[in-house]
Structure formats: structure tokens, C-alpha cells
Amino acid sequence: MKIIHTADWHLGKLIHGIYMTEQQEAVLEQFIELVAEEKPDVVIIAGDLYDRSVPPVEAVQLLEKVLFRINVELRTPVLAISGNHDSAERLAFGSSWYRHSGFYLNGKLSDCFEPVRINGVHFYLVPYAEPGVVREVFQDSSIHSHHDAMSRVTWEIEKTMDANATNVLVGHAFVTGGKTTDSERILSVGGSGSVDSDCFSPFTYTALGHLHSPDAIKHETIRYSGSLLKYSFSEVKQRKSISIIEIDASGQLTMNEKSLIPPQDMREISGYIDELLDPTFYTSQKLDDFLKVTLFDEGALIDPINKLRAIYPNILHLERKIEAIDLKKRQALRSIQSERKTELDLFSEFYKEMTTSEFTEQKQKLMEEVIDSVRKEVLLV
Amino acid sequence: MKIIHTADWHLGKLIHGIYMTEQQEAVLEQFIELVAEEKPDVVIIAGDLYDRSVPPVEAVQLLEKVLFRINVELRTPVLAISGNHDSAERLAFGSSWYRHSGFYLNGKLSDCFEPVRINGVHFYLVPYAEPGVVREVFQDSSIHSHHDAMSRVTWEIEKTMDANATNVLVGHAFVTGGKTTDSERILSVGGSGSVDSDCFSPFTYTALGHLHSPDAIKHETIRYSGSLLKYSFSEVKQRKSISIIEIDASGQLTMNEKSLIPPQDMREISGYIDELLDPTFYTSQKLDDFLKVTLFDEGALIDPINKLRAIYPNILHLERKIEAIDLKKRQALRSIQSERKTELDLFSEFYKEMTTSEFTEQKQKLMEEVIDSVRKEVLLV
Numbered sequence: 001m002k003i004i005h006t007a008d009w010h011l012g013k014l015i016h017g018i019y020m021t022e023q024q025e026a027v028l029e030q031f032i033e034l035v036a037e038e039k040p041d042v043v044i045i046a047g048d049l050y051d052r053s054v055p056p057v058e059a060v061q062l063l064e065k066v067l068f069r070i071n072v073e074l075r076t077p078v079l080a081i082s083g084n085h086d087s088a089e090r091l092a093f094g095s096s097w098y099r100h101s102g103f104y105l106n107g108k109l110s111d112c113f114e115p116v117r118i119n120g121v122h123f124y125l126v127p128y129a130e131p132g133v134v135r136e137v138f139q140d141s142s143i144h145s146h147h148d149a150m151s152r153v154t155w156e157i158e159k160t161m162d163a164n165a166t167n168v169l170v171g172h173a174f175v176t177g178g179k180t181t182d183s184e185r186i187l188s189v190g191g192s193g194s195v196d197s198d199c200f201s202p203f204t205y206t207a208l209g210h211l212h213s214p215d216a217i218k219h220e221t222i223r224y225s226g227s228l229l230k231y232s233f234s235e236v237k238q239r240k241s242i243s244i245i246e247i248d249a250s251g252q253l254t255m256n257e258k259s260l261i262p263p264q265d266m267r268e269i270s271g272y273i274d275e276l277l278d279p280t281f282y283t284s285q286k287l288d289d290f291l292k293v294t295l296f297d298e299g300a301l302i303d304p305i306n307k308l309r310a311i312y313p314n315i316l317h318l319e320r321k322i323e324a325i326d327l328k329k330r331q332a333l334r335s336i337q338s339e340r341k342t343e344l345d346l347f348s349e350f351y352k353e354m355t356t357s358e359f360t361e362q363k364q365k366l367m368e369e370v371i372d373s374v375r376k377e378v379l380l381v
Numbered sequence: 382m383k384i385i386h387t388a389d390w391h392l393g394k395l396i397h398g399i400y401m402t403e404q405q406e407a408v409l410e411q412f413i414e415l416v417a418e419e420k421p422d423v424v425i426i427a428g429d430l431y432d433r434s435v436p437p438v439e440a441v442q443l444l445e446k447v448l449f450r451i452n453v454e455l456r457t458p459v460l461a462i463s464g465n466h467d468s469a470e471r472l473a474f475g476s477s478w479y480r481h482s483g484f485y486l487n488g489k490l491s492d493c494f495e496p497v498r499i500n501g502v503h504f505y506l507v508p509y510a511e512p513g514v515v516r517e518v519f520q521d522s523s524i525h526s527h528h529d530a531m532s533r534v535t536w537e538i539e540k541t542m543d544a545n546a547t548n549v550l551v552g553h554a555f556v557t558g559g560k561t562t563d564s565e566r567i568l569s570v571g572g573s574g575s576v577d578s579d580c581f582s583p584f585t586y587t588a589l590g591h592l593h594s595p596d597a598i599k600h601e602t603i604r605y606s607g608s609l610l611k612y613s614f615s616e617v618k619q620r621k622s623i624s625i626i627e628i629d630a631s632g633q634l635t636m637n638e639k640s641l642i643p644p645q646d647m648r649e650i651s652g653y654i655d656e657l658l659d660p661t662f663y664t665s666q667k668l669d670d671f672l673k674v675t676l677f678d679e680g681a682l683i684d685p686i687n688k689l690r691a692i693y694p695n696i697l698h699l700e701r702k703i704e705a706i707d708l709k710k711r712q713a714l715r716s717i718q719s720e721r722k723t724e725l726d727l728f729s730e731f732y733k734e735m736t737t738s739e740f741t742e743q744k745q746k747l748m749e750e751v752i753d754s755v756r757k758e759v760l761l762v
Contacts, residue, residue, distance in 0.1 A: 093445050
């Protein structure tokens with residue numbers, strides 16, 4: 001049994017205002033080639049196929065194209081589940097029809113207890129589910145955390161599964177101790193949202209999605225494939241790869257990885273603006289990479305973003321290195337601001353995060369008016 | 382060849398703030414029974430399966446359930462196209478897989494030239510397409526109107542089709558002379574958007590969607606099935622039905638209809654409020670129907686909507702009969718209002734159309750502020 005395990009494609013992802021669709025398409029072309037070369041028994045996609053419940057049309061078209069080529073043209077069975085970013089219902093529309101060609105796309109918790117059997121191996125497809133949903137399905141009021149929920153699901157599977165078979169679980173969860181980044185949406189506000197790895201002990205292999213690094217956990221039988229691409233600057237140092245798992249007749253696992261190389265990398269550079277604009281520096285750089293630039297200069301700079309973009313067209317984020325003392329001053333200032341200003345502060349931070357243009361006084365004034373009118377509306381309704 | 386022809390389901394439709402999903406589900410249950418009894422060779426759904434490009438999850442689930450029961454459980458081939466309300470790309474995701482079970486869902490113009498063959502009959506599935514899209518596909522700059530576009534499409538089909546076969550076209554268009562209502566979205570702003578019936582002369586039968594009445598046109602070989610339900614008060618007098626078409630070996634057509642009865646009708650009542658609240662009147666009424674109520678009373682009434690709703694819970698729209706002289710006064714007043722007030726006027730009309738509560742001075746003041754701040758924002762950006 002040869003499995004290609006991937007997850008967290010996040011099709012339709014927008015990073016700092018730029019759609020990653022072209023990058024995703026390029027990498028998925030390599031993925032299709034890899035499937036054609038490796039000829040696996042099955043391809044697993046462990047959730048977060050899309051980045052959001054209603055992805056852009058281009059993402060929908062890309063997913064259909066890729067799955068059609070792998071499943072129909074290359075005649076490779078595909079096992080996929082919905083993740084916390086997907087809308088299970090929207091993603092899984094039509095899944096009853098897909099089974100004809102060995103494409104199993106599960107968004108329903110109730111459908112995870114009957115395995116998909118491929119070449120003698122039993123695959124359990126457990127879609128991402130909120131603890132509340134699991135509590136409802138089992139009418140079990142003791143289920144509160146993600147761990148409670150996953151324990152109950154795997155316990156139910158264990159009750160009916162053939163312990164002599166090779167059993168593989170496909171899931172989308174945060175395993176306790178896993179390394180997170182900025183781009184995974186937190187599963188549980190006010191709690192860790194994590195699931196102990198013990199939940200998965202009945203399974204020969206557990207193919208997970210959610211954490212974006214293939215090194216997120218170290219475990220002999222549980223693995224995150226990692227995401228398709230780097231999806232935030234907190235992932236710049238991560239390898240991005242596809243896992244290739246072989247399971248022999250005795251249930252022994254061999255794990256390998258293959259890298260996919262996007263046309264443009266995501267990375268960080270830093271220095272004084274004059275250094276970064278100096279040909280002796282930048283001629284050694286791949287200029288069209290997606291960059292976070294940190295400038296060391298102090299004092300005013302005239303239009304640094306446009307000067308830098310003339311050389312590095314895909315700067316996604318520019319920041320100035322703030323001295324520790326400056327930061328302290330700001331924090332002190334913030335703490336004395338009235339409650340009234342909090343929304344504006346939050347928006348201003350959001351604006352700076354999402355754009356590279358300045359949050360001018362004029363913009364601030366406009367935002368104040370908008371907040372004001374929303375406030376009045378809330379009072380009226 | 383026995384065809385069941387339906388169209389314009391508009392799943393996810395919201396009328397005056399109320400989702401029609403329950404009504405749609407009840408009527409589609411009857412539809413499934415009808416298919417089970419009639420055992421047609423094929424079911425045609427001529428576009429506008431959904432009411433909008435991103436329908437609510439309940440509508441997605443309902444569509445999947447209905448199609449699964451008809452296509453997979455009842456083993457009936459289904460031919461469907463996207464209409465002007467559908468997102469062709471979102472709706473048609475997965476259509477390559479559906480073909481295995483004889484479910485042909487076409488959202489791509491390029492796929493309409495190759496017929497689907499069922500029991501010797503050739504079906505051409507022409508999805509709704511803007512003239513600009515057709516112009517692009519054929520690189521033909523002479524295509525401007527919907528008529529130009531449909532003429533070109535049917536001409537292309539005619540070039541390759543087998544004239545000796547029985548050929549059926551499935552389309553979503555506004556045929557010249559067709560009777561419209563308030564609930565079909567206008568296809569062409571500043572033009573009629575209509576297509577002459579001559580376009581369809583090569584076909585033994587043309588199964589259309591878009592207009593909501595089965596009586597929208599009178600033609601021997603072209604037919605609108607009409608919508609699943611009444612979708613606006615301009616449709617209250619329309620029959621709602623499913624068309625059953627039989628085509629014999631010589632190409633002769635027999636057309637029949639079957640009615641589907643929703644749990645609640647949509648209709649209008651009018652009178653003085655005291656009459657409508659009088660048990661001698663209302664005991665003869667089906668009280669939970671969706672109603673538009675017109676009151677003849679003059680002068681102030683205290684909370685008429687809530688008094689009426691205590692008897693008729695599903696009033697969607699309440700209006701007072703305005704005397705002709707009143708209307709004239711208002712129009713005169715409107716014509717002297719400054720351009721500045723136009724947006725507010727439009728919103729006020731929209732508000733009255735969509736809700737049954739009053740557009741108070743306080744609400745008007747809030748709206749003025751919002752318009753103001755949007756105006757400033759436009760100037761800033």
C-alpha cells in the first residue's frame with residue numbers, strides 16, 4: 001500500500017491582498033506529475049482544501065481540474081475530508097456521485113464510521129467537527145473539548161473496526177504538542193483545542209491536516225504532511241512537501257517526502273534601505289519572491305515602499321525595526337487611551353497588517369465616522 | 382421518449398425576508414414522487430437551480446438530496462444547465478464525475494455542441510451565457526445582443542447535428558414576446574435581452590427556463606415549464622406546474638402538465654382592517670398563506686401589521702391603498718427634491734419594499750450619515 005498524503009491546500013488563499021492561486025496551480029501541476037510518477041494506491045487530502053467556506057471561482061475551478069486529472073485521468077483513488085476552513089456541506093456537494101470513480105470526499109461525521117476499503121486497507125475519513133457537533137451526534141453531554149470529541153469518534157471506530165486489518169485514519173486536528181504558525185486558524189477560543197496522540201493508537205497510520213509543517217510533531221505513526229505552500233511569514237523556514245507512505249503486509253511504515261517548488265518563494269530580508277537598493281546586494285537575490293522587508297533605518301524615509309518595489313515587485317509587508325524603547329512608549333500611550341479608541345486602534349493595526357500604505361489622519365477620521373454611525377445603528381436596532 | 386421538464390427552482394430564494402426552503406422542499410418531495418410514478422426517460426432542469434451564485438447551505442443540501450434521489454435512487458438521467466441566477470462554475474463543480482450515473486450538469490458554453498444521447502434522442506445543453514462570453518468564444522465581434530449570441534450558438538449546433546435525429550435543446554433565455562413577472566432578473570440593461578423563437582426552429586423540442594409561467598409563450602415546440610413556486614406577488618395568478626413531454630418516433634410532441642402544491646400559497650387580500658380582522662371573513666381563509674395585504678382605510682391606524690399578523694402570521698407585505706390624488710402630490714414633491722436626496726429616496730423605497738416596519742425619521746437620519754460617510758470614502762480612495 002503506497003499512500004501519497006497531502007493536506008492544507010488552502011485554495012483561494014489571500015496573503016496580504018494577493019491571491020496565491022497561480023502559485024497553487026504551479027505547485028499542483030508538480031503534484032499531478034508526482035502522482036503520475038509514483039503511481040500510489042491512493043491520494044489522501046487531509047482537510048482545508050479551500051481557505052474559506054466560499055472560495056473564489058478560480059479556486060473552485062483549480063480544485064476541480066486537479067482532482068479530475070488525478071482521480072479520473074490517472075485513475076487514482078482520492079480520499080479527502082473537510083477541514084476547519086472548508087464548508088463541509090458546500091465542499092462535499094456531489095460526493096455521493098464521486099464514489100463511482102473512487103473519489104471519497106467526506107464532510108459528514110456520520111459517514112466516518114464505515115471505512116473505505118482500498119486494496120485491503122481500511123481508511124476512516126474523519127472530517128473536522130466542532131465538539132458541539134460530536135456532542136449532538138452522540139447525545140453525550142460529557143463532550144466539551146476537541147480531545148473529548150476525537151476520543152469519542154475514534155472509540156466508536158475502534159468498536160467496529162477489524163483489528164487485524166491495516167487501519168488508516170484521515171483527520172484534521174491539532175495534536176497536543178504540535179508546532180503552530182500564524183496561518184492555522186485557532187480551533188478553540190479559550191482552550192488549547194488539542195487532541196492527545198493516544199486517540200490515534202488503534203491505527204496503523206494517521207494522516208493529519210491542520211498544522212502546516214511536516215515537522216509539527218514527531219511520532220512513529222502520526223504525521224502532518226504540512227501545507228502546500230508557505231502561507232504566512234511564520235512559515236518561511238518550513239520545508240513544504242508531500243508525504244509518501246508505504247505500508248507493508250506486516251503493517252510496517254516507511255515514510256518519505258517529496259518537495260514541491262513554487263515559482264516564487266516566501267522569505268524575509270532586512271537591512272538599511274540603501275543596502276537593499278544596492279545592485280551588489282540585489283543582483284544575487286531572486287527579486288520576484290514574496291518578501292517581508294524589515295528596514296533598520298531610523299527617522300523619516302521618503303516613499304520607501306515604492307523605491308523598494310521598483311526592485312522587489314512582490315513585497316507583501318514592509319516594517320521598520322522599532323527600538324525597544326519606542327515600543328515601550330507606545331504601549332504606555334495605548335494603556336491610557338480611553339475605551340472609545342480601542343476599535344480605531346484595532347482597525348489601524350489591521351490596516352497596517354493588511355496593506356502597505358499608511359493609515360493617514362484623513363483615513364483615521366473617516367474610520368471614526370464609520371465607527372460612530374455603526375454605534376448609533378446598534379443603539380437604534 | 383418521455384421528458385419531465387422543469388426549471389427555475391431558485392433554491393435559497395428569500396422573499397420579503399423569508400427563506401422559501403421549506404416550501405421548496407415540500408414541493409420537491411412531490412416532484413420526486415412524480416418522477417417515481419411517471420418513470421420518464423429523462424428529467425430536464427432548464428437553469429436557475431439556485432437563486433444566487435452563493436446559495437445558503439440549506440439550499441445546497443436540498444439540491445443534493447433531490448438530485449441524488451432522482452438520479453441515483455430512481456436511476457433517472459438528469460440534464461441540467463446553469464441559468465442567469467446560478468454561478469456556472471460553482472454549480473457545475475464535479476459535473477465530470479456525475480456523468481457516470483447519467484447526470485449531465487452543464488455550465489460551460491464550450492460543452493454544449495456535443496449532444497447527450499439518451500435512447501436515440503440528442504439533447505443539447507446550452508447554459509445561460511452573456512453575449513460578451515459568446516462573442517469571446519467565437520471571436521465574433523458582431524455578437525452584441527442575446528439574440529445574436531443564441532443565434533450563433535444554435536447555428537453552430539445545427540452545423541454538426543444529425544438532422545434526422547430527434548434533437549432537443551435545453552436553454553435559459555427570454556424568448557421575444559414572453560410574459561415576464563417581477564421575479565425574473567432582467568437579462569440586458571438598456572435592451573430587451575430577448576431571443577427570437579426562430580433560433581430554435583432546428584429542434585424538435587426546446588425546453589426553456591427563465592420565465593416563470595408555463596403560459597409565458599404559446600409555441601408548438603418551445604416551452605417554459607415555469608418556476609417551481611410563485612416567487613413574487615406578480616405571479617399570484619400563475620399556475621405552477623411540471624411539464625411532461627412525450628415525443629413519438631415520428632417526432633410528434635404531446636405536452637401535459639402536473640401541478641405541485643406547496644403547503645402555503647402566495648396570494649393577495651384586501652379590504653378595511655376591521656373586515657380582515659372579522660372572524661366571519663377570516664374563518665374561510667387559509668390563514669398561514671403568504672400574503673400581500675392592501676388596506677383601504679384612510680387616516681392613522683394603530684399598529685395594523687401586528688393586529689393582522691395575530692390572525693395571518695405570514696403577511697409578507699402590507700400596503701395602504703393610496704388615492705390617485707395623493708400619488709400625484711408625492712410625485713410632484715419628488716421631482717423637486719435635490720439630487721442629494723435621490724439615494725435616500727431609493728433606500729427608503731427599498732426599505733419599505735423589504736420590510737413591514739416604518740422608515741422612521743431616526744432611521745432616515747442614520748441613513749443620511751451612512752450615505753455621507755460613503756461619499757467621503759469614495760472621494761478619499
